Amino acid sequence: MIPETQVQAQDALALMYAAVRNMRLYPPAGAMAVLAVDRLYQTLTDVLAGEEKLIFTFSGKTILLCGEPLSPPDRQVTQYGALLETLIRFGIRSITLEKGLGRDELAACLEIIAGDPEQVKSEGGLPRLLAEKDLLHILIDQKVHAAPAGDGHRRISPGSDMPVEPFVRDIMRAFPELRGDPEQARKASGNPARLFDLFRSAAAPGPAQDGAEDSRCPERLMHMIRVLDRASAGMGREEREGLCRGIGATISGMAPEAVSLVLSGEIESLFGGALLQHIVSELDDIRFSVINEKLLSGGYQSAPSGPDPDAVVVSGFAEASWAKCLSGLKQAIAAIPNGADEAFLDRLPTASLPELSVRLADEDPDVLRTIVNRLSSRLHDGREDVRVRASQALAGIMEGLPRGHREALLAGIADRLVEWIRGEAEPAPAYEKICTILKDHVVNLTHLGRYEKAVPIVDVFARIRAGVPAKNVMAQKIAAGIIRDLASESLLGALFTEFYGGRDGKRAASGRMLCRLGEGPLNRLLDLLRVQGESDKRVRILQVLGEVGPMVMPLIRERIREGGAWYYLRNLAYLLGRTGGGGEAGELRPLLLHEDLRVRREALRSVHRIGGSGRGPLLLSALPAAEDPARVDIVEMLGRLKCDDAVVPLLELLRDRPFIALPSRADLEEAICVALGRIGSPGAVRALAEIQESGRFFGVQPYYEKVIVAASRALASIRSRAA
Numbered sequence: 214m215i216p217e218t219q220v221q222a223q224d225a226l227a228l229m230y231a232a233v234r235n236m237r238l239y240p241p242a243g244a245m246a247v248l249a250v251d252r253l254y255q256t257l258t259d260v261l262a263g264e265e266k267l268i269f270t271f272s273g274k275t276i277l278l279c280g281e282p283l284s285p286p287d288r289q290v291t292q293y294g295a296l297l298e299t300l301i302r303f304g305i306r307s308i309t310l311e312k313g314l315g316r317d318e319l320a321a322c323l324e325i326i327a328g329d330p331e332q333v334k335s336e337g338g339l340p341r342l343l344a345e346k347d348l349l350h351i352l353i354d355q356k357v358h359a360a361p362a363g364d365g366h367r368r369i370s371p372g373s374d375m376p377v378e379p380f381v382r383d384i385m386r387a388f389p390e391l392r393g394d395p396e397q398a399r400k401a402s403g404n405p406a407r408l409f410d411l412f413r414s415a416a417a418p419g420p421a422q423d424g425a426e427d428s429r430c431p432e433r434l435m436h437m438i439r440v441l442d443r444a445s446a447g448m449g450r451e452e453r454e455g456l457c458r459g460i461g462a463t464i465s466g467m468a469p470e471a472v473s474l475v476l477s478g479e480i481e482s483l484f485g486g487a488l489l490q491h492i493v494s495e496l497d498d499i500r501f502s503v504i505n506e507k508l509l510s511g512g513y514q515s516a517p518s519g520p521d522p523d524a525v526v527v528s529g530f531a532e533a534s535w536a537k538c539l540s541g542l543k544q545a546i547a548a549i550p551n552g553a554d555e556a557f558l559d560r561l562p563t564a565s566l567p568e569l570s571v572r573l574a575d576e577d578p579d580v581l582r583t584i585v586n587r588l589s590s591r592l593h594d595g596r597e598d599v600r601v602r603a604s605q606a607l608a609g610i611m612e613g614l615p616r617g618h619r620e621a622l623l624a625g626i627a628d629r630l631v632e633w634i635r636g637e638a639e640p641a642p643a644y645e646k647i648c649t650i651l652k653d654h655v656v657n658l659t660h661l662g663r664y665e666k667a668v669p670i671v672d673v674f675a676r677i678r679a680g681v682p683a684k685n686v687m688a689q690k691i692a693a694g695i696i697r698d699l700a701s702e703s704l705l706g707a708l709f710t711e712f713y714g715g716r717d718g719k720r721a722a723s724g725r726m727l728c729r730l731g732e733g734p735l736n737r738l739l740d741l742l743r744v745q746g747e748s749d750k751r752v753r754i755l756q757v758l759g760e761v762g763p764m765v766m767p768l769i770r771e772r773i774r775e776g777g778a779w780y781y782l783r784n785l786a787y788l789l790g791r792t793g794g795g796g797e798a799g800e801l802r803p804l805l806l807h808e809d810l811r812v813r814r815e816a817l818r819s820v821h822r823i824g825g826s827g828r829g830p831l832l833l834s835a836l837p838a839a840e841d842p843a844r845v846d847i848v849e850m851l852g853r854l855k856c857d858d859a860v861v862p863l864l865e866l867l868r869d870r871p872f873i874a875l876p877s878r879a880d881l882e883e884a885i886c887v888a889l890g891r892i893g894s895p896g897a898v899r900a901l902a903e904i905q906e907s908g909r910f911f912g913v914q915p916y917y918e919k920v921i922v923a924a925s926r927a928l929a930s931i932r933s934r935a936a
Contacts, residue, residue: 251316266309465491558591585625664711708723761792763794765792820850851892852888
């Protein structure tokens with residue numbers, strides 16, 4: 214065995230384990246099991262193209278490939294050991310796979326091995342079950358498990374040492390011109406060109422015999438095709454493919470009625486499914502549509518065999534339709550460049566796209582990914598009709614996909630969907646569906662701990678719910694429903710657990726998610742902020758709450774009115790300054806008068822940050838009620854703001870001096886002089902000059918030296934600007 218084939222054979226071992234495992238976990242006809250068997254079959258077909266047989270021997274704790282043991286590193290491969298353990302449970306010592314192996318044979322054998330050994334034993338044992346499946350090219354422990362024919366001979370491929378008379382009899386019965394001539398039939402059995410000539414001649418239209426011949430034609434053709442399928446099992450791949458292609462071309466050239474009659478039979482399994490593909494690929498679009506309509510409507514004269522004819526028709530032709538549709542999709546993608554939006558959308562089979570997408574996800578995910586990427590890029594098109602069609606197509610694709618495939622696609626387009634939701638002024642027909650798809654995506658990301666990916670999605674719903682950006686009532690209602698569904702106890706529990714004790718990166722991201730999931734989580738975070746004694750944890754909460762914006766404002770206003778410890782109120786003032794706007798600045802007025810300097814100064818900083826044009830009036834309204842230490846801070850802020858409206862109140866405050874000036878009064882007067890100098894109003898010159906020149910103002914107690922110095926500097930500043 215050449216090295217490349219050796220590698221392929223080892224790959225087959227791993228794929229064999231994957232197929233057995235998937236058949237245990239999923240229905241044998243399910244997509245996961247079918248895909249696993251297909252991959253194994255393709256690998257085995259590649260190996261047997263250059264080898265007559267492939268032998269796996271299981272000895273002790275090792276596996277031999279055609280008599281050669283696996284290398285020590287290969288023996289450590291987990292899949293090999295798991296497969297070995299499974300086969301040993303059935304008492305299997307070797308498996309021989311011969312050229313001509315069919316997919317159905319392989320699937321039947323794997324389905325038995327994937328079962329419960331005890332159940333297999335109760336049903337008659339492994340040899341009996343294998344014999345019932347008629348496995349011609351699979352030998353277990355070097356025994357052929359095939360049911361005997363009527364004369365006692367076993368049906369095996371031509372060219373072996375076993376009797377071939379059953380093939381000879383089948384060929385003579387199928388093709389009348391060979392009847393009575395076993396030697397010619399025996400020669401034809403290994404000659405693909407001769408077999409095709411026989412079929413083409415027999416399938417040629419002939420005179421009807423009282424109408425009976427036409428009604429028997431499908432059954433006669435199907436019998437010939439089945440015989441050719443068995444006869445070609447031992448041929449090389451190219452010979453078998455050539456025979457299959459010739460048969461397909463012959464059938465597709467018949468009248469639509471005749472093709473419909475043939476397709477209504479159980480044709481989908483013949484030649485490994487390739488025959489049906491060849492027939493359909495040869496049909497032009499018009500004939501394809503006519504035949505498809507006949508099959509789907511039951512418009513054929515001779516009912517197919519089996520208990521459920523409609524199921525046979527649909528399942529058989531659906532596979533061929535799938536291949537033709539897939540080919541059309543690939544042609545559309547290749548022929549229509551990016552940017553030709555309407556042309557691309559026109560070529561998509563919108564009605565059947567959900568069903569096709571499920572197949573694409575399993576069998577050709579690259580094509581599906583290309584379609585989804587091109588559709589998602591159209592969500593930001595300037596034309597509304599293009600956006601509507603693209604969003605509807607995407608919703609149809611995503612809704613029908615299994616979660617795993619859907620999540621894999623969303624990883625690449627979630628950002629585009631979020632931007633589309635944010636930008637649409639009016640909800641499109643697919644708006645709610647895509648919102649729901651993204652909601653499920655958030656749940657999945659959260660369970661995987663990928664909070665940083667989920668935050669932007671939750672953020673857009675939280676902002677729309679809060680009216681930022683402005684949306685119509687329907688969009689806000691949809692967003693509110695999404696947030697409500699996401700704020701489940703299980704999801705919130707996971708997020709708070711991560712926020713309390715997770716790693717730094719995930720802790721911050723989980724906190725950002727919590728802040729966007731409505732009032733419940735926000736109130737819990739604010740409660741935690743109130744009772745948390747450790748400053749670093751309070752800072753962590755402030756960081757995530759500070760990102761939320763208007764959504765948290767109503768709760769902060771309510772908490773300020775309730776009061777609390779100085780550090781709690783200072784933190785609320787900090788949050789208000791980072792999440793509020795000019796309309797919320799008035800909520801800080803009580804904190805400007807707070808007894809604790811740290812609270813007052815944080816409130817002042819927030820007023821300065823968000824107050825806008827209302828900062829001066831707000832500070833002036835608080836000035837009369839404030840004590841001197843608080844007044845100093847307010848006056849300093851008025852000076853930095855250069856508030857002209859503050860000149861008169863500040864001068865009045867200078868005149869309204871107590872008979873006994875305490876040091877705190879001196880601090881206030883100094884601050885007033887400094888503020889007046891910064892404002893630069895000429896109206897303050899007289900008062901400042903009298904302080905500078907006489908040391909007295911209105912005949913009351915002299916000013917402290919630092920007040921006189923401040924007045925002199927302010928006066929100089931005002932005069933220099935006026936010069």
